[in-house]
Amino acid sequence: MMLHTSNFAEAIDAGNFLLDTDSYKYSHPQQFPKGTERVFAYIEPRRADGVIDELVFFGLQAELMQLSGQVITQAMLDEAAPFIQAHGLSLYTEMFQHIIDAHDGRLPVQIDALPEGTIAPVSVPQVRIVNTDPKCWALPGFLETRLLRAVWYPSTVATLSNYVMRQIRSRLMETDGSDDGLAFKLHDFGARGATSAQSAALGGAAHLVNSMGTDTMGALVLARNVYGAEMAGFSIPATEHSTVTSFGPTGELAFMRQFLADNPNGIIACVSDSYDLMRAVREYWGTELRDAVLARDGVLVVRPDSGDPVDIVPAVIEALMEKFGYSETPKGFRILPDQLRVIQGDGVNKTSIVEIMDRMIERGLAIGNIAFGMGAGLLQKLDRDTFSYSMKTSAICVRGIWRDVFKDPVTAQGSKTSKKGRLGVMETDSGRFVVRPQDNIPPGHDALKPVFVDGALTLRHSFADIRKRVGLIR
Structure with missing residues (x-):
């Protein structure tokens, strides 16, 4: 049977950056307070999976390499806007046109993260993001789909693998010496x-x-x-x-x-x-x-x-x-x-x-x-709920004034209460990671380090360094 391609609509570029988010994200710019200039968000695993209550952070770098350089073009904007309109929503074209014109299509955000290979408890943020251009305050929320997807899966696999390897090691020591x-x-x-x-x-x-x-x-x-x-x-x-x-x-x-x-x-x-x-x-x-x-x-x-x-x-x-x-x-x-x-x-x-x-x-x-x-x-037998991974906005800046943002649903009885304010992570003298207000952490002591600034990967981790942090392969 002959396939007549003329019967099909014109193809859309599946790699169009502007089409890689959840549909409802397109409606959010109209929902924030007028005068919003900055949006601060974080990613964390919220709960343990049985006895596994510490996670190996891994995988963000692969996504940041994809987000580096020019990721938005005029052709993408021209293609995406009518496609999204036909979907029943509208693209925030003003912001994305500004990114194209003022930033050459590079993303004006700063992303900080734990060093990959870090093992930290649940409820400790692994990543935070904030926009660097006040005109692009909606960008952190737009990136949630990609960033959360980039973090939860490899970190969950690394954590499950790490747990099993440590179970094997403890029993090897017990039986083989x-x-x-x-x-x-x-x-x-x-x-x-x-x-x-x-x-x-x-x-x-x-x-x-x-x-x-x-x-x-x-x-x-x-x-x-x-x-x-x-x-x-x-x-x-x-x-x-x-x-x-x-x-x-x-x-x-x-x-x-x-x-x-x-x-x-x-x-x-x-x-x-x-x-x-x-x-x-x-x-x-x-x-x-x-x-x-x-x-x-x-x-x-x-x-x-x-x-x-x-x-x-x-x-x-x-x-x-x-x-x-x-x-x-x-x-x-x-x-x-x-x-x-x-x-x-x-x-x-x-x-x-x-x-x-x-x-x-x-x-x-x-x-x-x-x-x-x-x-x-x-x-494969895992999902985002294995460790309840989430990305949440915890602060916004409106006309120069920062305000806390959080949720605390009564029906969840505290299980979904999100953190508030601009957050940082400190490693104590005993090696524990604790969450603190970002402004209360002494310079140089925040465990969340800048890894991506204004379209550029600023810190690249090697596999050898990651393995050293994990501590299983000598």
Whole structure:
């Protein structure tokens, strides 16, 4: 069937900056007090997610690079104004024309933020924004959609990843006596389950501030292009069911033998539940291929991929120990020979990982035996409400006089009370972050540092510095 393009309306530029906000934002300039000159707003996570009450701040820099330089053109304004009018609203053309004429399309705002990689409690602002040109007081509110989206997702991923990595590290110390190998204990399997290539890249990079294991290529590109990381993460040769099952049930053993022969060195992983997991573990790996596995200059990682992982993981490890033997760690826990490990990638999330490890500990198995591959639980099964991220206006300046702005809905019983005034963040001598009025913080002691001023990125964080702040990768 032939497609007649003449039947379609003229295309709109999907990258038009003026179209990247919530529709109702277009009606807000008429709603503020007459004489408004400045609008001050902040972004914060408002509540904990269960026991996770501290967040890793990450990801703003990627958005600020997109907002740098000329982002508004006359062509954008000419295109957006009638399109928004047809939508039932009107664009504040006076302000945006002023930005084009007086600022060459660059954004007259100042954005301050915590250093990326900072770990701070909930209810501590991570970002604040204020316009620098009195004629552009509506700009901070217009930017809310982009800024909040840029912050909540990568910070949430980084925080969940950080929580899991710290759970792994504490149990590694308990059973193995060290955290050697921690950087590769949590692997990102989430690219295919993300909603877009952009989210996979941003979320994948957020995970890499805590880990060095990933299969998300976009994350490596973003970490390099935005944060200067030459190579932020690593992967290994690994099978999948399509490759193993291409040889049929009778060909599984031959496939495994050939996989070992093709990879005589290094770390490799093989999915082993295509037909009968325990047969593969006991008869194939543990009998027919045992000598070849132990002769390798590297590690075979056996991957169970079905069943209840809390039961399956220790069962597989113990079955391998029956065939390959084991030693004991300095803490007295059993561990497989160096040539053999297990990875669990099915049914993995922040809760099940802890349950699996605790079951292993109950059975005397060292956490050094296991690594985890986390997919949707890492990059997708979360949202803005996970930590109740919000951007709120807390002060406006009307005809030269600042006034506090806040909300305190009775029906929310304090859960949605917003902060008031121009805010800053101080780090106390004990290392705690506390919120203070901006004017009450001594010069140089505000943890929110200028990162974007009048269209220019003024402070750029490296991936190495971010990892140092997070403190998991040495």
